[in-house]
Amino acid sequence: MNQVKSFKYDVLIGPEDLCNREEERKSFLSAAKKGKRVVLFAPRRYGKTSLIRNIVGLDFQKGSRKHFLLNFDLMDVRSMESIEERLHTGLTHALSSHFSPKKILAEIIGYLKGFTVQIDQNPNTGQPSVQLTSKKKEAKKNIYDYFDSIKQLSKKYKLMIVLDEFHDIAFVEGAEALFRIFLQELQDTAIFILGSKRHLLKVMFQDSNAPLFHYGDEAHLYPISVEHWLPYFQERLHPAKLKIEEAALSYLVKKMYDVPNAICEVGEWLRENVPQKTIITKTVVEQQLSDLIQRKQSFAYLLQAYSEKEKTVLKMISFFEFVKEPSSDNFLKTVRLPKSTTSHIIKKLLDVGAIEFEIEKGYRVSDPLLGYYLLDA
Structure with missing residues (x-):
């Protein structure tokens, strides 16, 4: 029995919920396999994390047992301590999900010389969970140890490193120079720098005085056309006995500024709230948008x-x-x-x-x- 597809939003999605990013998927996977450096600009909620981490990253990792994905979420970091914490979270999660406890204790531990390694059982999943305890007290020195461990792993494994919301390190004095040294020392490692705050990324990568001036190849995610959204919508609306007019979808996409997450949130609202056997017109979309907005009480507090x-x-x-x-x-x-x-x-x-x-x-x-x-x- 086929599973009914819904519109996914506010979550990381997989390939089954991706709308028309096949060209980008192939291009970025090719870049990852070649060890390229990519700086990906895209507005928030455009699906860049899902595409790079959940789809391209997993495609890359499936390519060989020697391929290893490392993801670091740097959103809202404001200190060296918070950067250290994100590096710990990213590295321990990757180690826990990619290697068996036996493999970690027999081999991987040799690449983690700045840390005491402990393997526990995750109480929620029952799966092994790696914990790294720093041997130093200063955050900056611990960051160097994380970087060194990653560099040692890169000598044994082909890495793909994702640095999500990278621009926020601009709020931490000295962080850009720290990362520049680290990134330049990785020879054949694929690096994907993701960011949505273009004004910060522009200063970081296009200012000749910045440590990361001209680093990597610039890439973008562009809006998805209504032509590609239409079959995506019809497939998900069909089980609810609904159909949307192209003009209505064009209006919806325009009002949501082409942002996929917002488009899918409205799509799911339509699927759940419009009566069956309705052809969704622009008028229906306008009314449903008003109803949806009235439920958004959090906006007033925001x-x-x-x-x-x-x-x-x-x-x-x-x-x-x-x-x-x-x-x-x-x-x-x-x-x-x-x-x-x-x-x-x-x-x-x-x-x-x-x-x-x-x-x-x-x-x-x-x-x-x-x-x-x-x-x-």
Whole structure:
């Protein structure tokens, strides 16, 4: 019996839930096998982590017993201690999932010279769980030990290293130089640097004074066309005896700023809430979006974290959908704020991830559903 497919959102997805990324999947897998360095720019909720870690990474690892995937989530790191913690989490998880306890104790332990190695049983899964205890007390010195362990592993295994939300190390003094040394010492290792805060990534990789200037090959994830979304939607709506018109889907995709996670969240809402045997039109989408937004009570609490001036800028960006020049006279007249104040607010909203910048379109609210909510807030 075939399993009914739903729209997955706010979770990491596998290949069965991926919509039209086959070309990118093949290209990135080829890059991984060749030991390339890739700096992948993509807005938040575009599925870059799912694509690189869950799909390309697993494809890479299945290619050979000597292939080994290491994933490090650096989102919101603000100190050397937090970087150390993320390195510990990534390395221990990879070791636990890839190697047997016998293999770790017989061989892998030799690559972990800066640590005391302990293997416990995970109480939730019953699976072996590796724990590394640092022999030093200073976070920076422990980071060097993690880097050294990874370098030693790279001599025995073909590694694919994923550094997710890498741009946040920019908030930690000295971290970029630390990573530059580490990354340059890895000879044939595939490195995938993922990031969504383009303004930070641009400074890190395009500023001639930055430690990581011109590191890696720049890559992007582009919007998925309605042409490819349509069969994806129809397949998931069909078991609920629903069908969506192409014009309605075009409207939905546009209002969700082409963000796959948001598109799928609305798709799942439609699948669960529209009466059976309905042909979903633009009018139906508009009504269902309003119903969905009314359920998003968390948005009101989220907005309490912003000042009135910051909320004004957010609301105006959502009104225009995309703003190319927030310092333009037209936008400044709309928000009724000085140029310097607006620039400061834009920078803060970028830093905290409340807004995104897309090269061809400009600034937009990061969460499309929040943007839709702001229209009536």
